[in-house]
Amino acid sequence: MSSRIFINQLDRPSEGLPERNTEVRAFHESLPNYKPTPLVSLPKIAKDLGIGYLLLKDETERLGLTAFKILGASWATYRALTKRLGLIEKDGPPNLGNPSAIPLRTLAEAAQAAEITLYAATDGNHGRAVARMANYLGIKARIFVPSWLDEEAKFKIRNEGAGVQAYDGDYDQTVLATKAAAEQHAEGKGVLISDTALTVDDETASSIVEGYQTMFDEIEEQVLEITGNNTVTHVVTPVGVGSLAQAVVTHFERTPRPTKSMIITVEPKAAACLKTSLEAGEMTSIETGYTICSGMCCGTLSAIGWPILNGGVKAAVAVEDSDVDTAIKNLQTCGINAGPCGAASLAGLEYILSTGGLDLGPNSTVVLLCTEGKRGYQMRD
Incomplete structure (x- = not known):
């Protein structure tokens, strides 16, 4: 197995997951410019990768801004x-x-x-x-x-x-x-x-995580419309401090479906604090380096996220900036103007498939979270 991939052997449900708060989406619907963001099917890339459905949640425009935040x-x-x-x-x-x-x-x-x-x-x-x-x-x-x-x-x-x-x-x-x-x-x-908790009782950071529920409410409706069922075999999410990944694990573990969804996380190789923590078996801070994924250049996980991510993440992938740059260009051919953090999910999926690290194939329905729109960046050697 590549040193850039960690497969979690714990495979246990996270404890203490909160119930879905029905007020969250109603609140977002009251904000200016609310509308569900698209879930885009990418059949050509899916065929090239040998998987059944590849569905990208396009958060390049959300409530008038260019990211899900x-x-x-x-x-x-x-x-x-x-x-x-x-x-x-x-x-x-x-x-x-x-x-x-x-x-x-x-x-x-x-x-x-x-x-x-x-x-x-x-x-x-x-x-x-x-x-x-x-x-x-x-x-x-x-x-x-x-x-x-x-x-x-x-x-x-x-x-x-x-x-x-x-x-x-x-x-x-x-x-x-x-x-x-x-x-x-x-x-x-x-x-x-x-959006990161320094202590486990941080209510505001918890509300940040809870606020992301609207994205997953939309995804459930959109997956059903596209595929005719609610099967989601894999979800690929970028990670900075881990708040979004915490929301992903929370939603997909508490939502009944025929097959349990495997959560795959993606970080830049220069700032892989979750992967490092999973390998160590405890929350571990790291020194970060340069990455074009500037929104993911975080050295410490949110304190409220680690207990959930430790048991809920199936695989953690660290990607090179060059992989992300290629993924940005591949998504552009599909009409998706993703920034580096948004394209990182595709880069991570492509890398893990190239190594045979997980069982993905024609029966897989994979959801990629594309979290930001186009932004300027500079590649470094």
């Missing part, structure tokens, strides 16, 4: 602010009825009156999504980015009206600096919207 960021912001501002009780029923029934206008007026500022650390898409939510609410946002982040990503965040602060460190260090800045904001008016 707005699903988690919007729901987490909504939940964090309704609690902070007393629109729902911390541990009880909402004061104004169902949380998803509280209009954004009501939340915006309360957040503006309280002079709330949103904080987030990002290597691109999450920060822009938090900035968009601040824009919707008419409040300020401060987005911290690693100093190496490209100018295009910073420009897009600023274009949402947010302040961008570069931090001279890697992504993990930027996360810590952002948390400290939010906590130091005067009179407790700084609210951190983090």
Whole structure:
């Protein structure tokens, strides 16, 4: 077996999976520009790879942005602010009825009156999504980015009206600096919207994961429409801090279907913190290197994700940037304008099939998560 692939022998269900929250999709449907993103069948690539169905969830345009991150960021912001501002009780029923029934206008007026500022650390898409939510609410946002982040990503965040602060460190260090800045904001008016949990009781990071449920609700409907049944044999997801992968495992383990779905994760070789952790049998931080998959250049997993990923991921693949670059071009021929993080799923699937690492064939129905649209990048030797 290639050293770039880890096959998990635990093969056990994850424990303590939350129930599906029916309020999440209703909330997203209330946001401007909501519509389900496409699930695109790729028959030519499927035939070339020798598998039955290859279905790509195209998140290159979601709620007016070029990535899926707005699903988690919007729901987490909504939940964090309704609690902070007393629109729902911390541990009880909402004061104004169902949380998803509280209009954004009501939340915006309360957040503006309280002079709330949103904080987030990002290597691109999450920060822009938090900035968009601040824009919707008419409040300020401060987005911290690693100093190496490209100018295009910073420009897009600023274009949402947010302040961008570069931090001279890697992504993990930027996360810590952002948390400290939010906590130091005067009179407790700084609210951190983090998509990685530093502790296992981080409610906001849990809401990020929960927010991704809308994507999987759509996938279930779309798979049934395309194939005539709800069989999904394999799901391939990119990994940064692991929040999306946690949502993938959670959904596919708690959803009944004839065949259990195998979860395959893909990371850049220069930042394979999940694969490293699975090999070590414990959550392990790593030092990251350069990768064109800048949104996945993370050295530490989310603390709430590891217990679920440890037992729920079947295979972890580390891909070379050159593989991702090729996958971007292959998807372009199919009309999919994916960025590096979005194309990484195809690169990982192609690599694992080239090694015979898993049992995939004509009876396989594979769902690829394409998580971001086209973005600039620079290949390095």
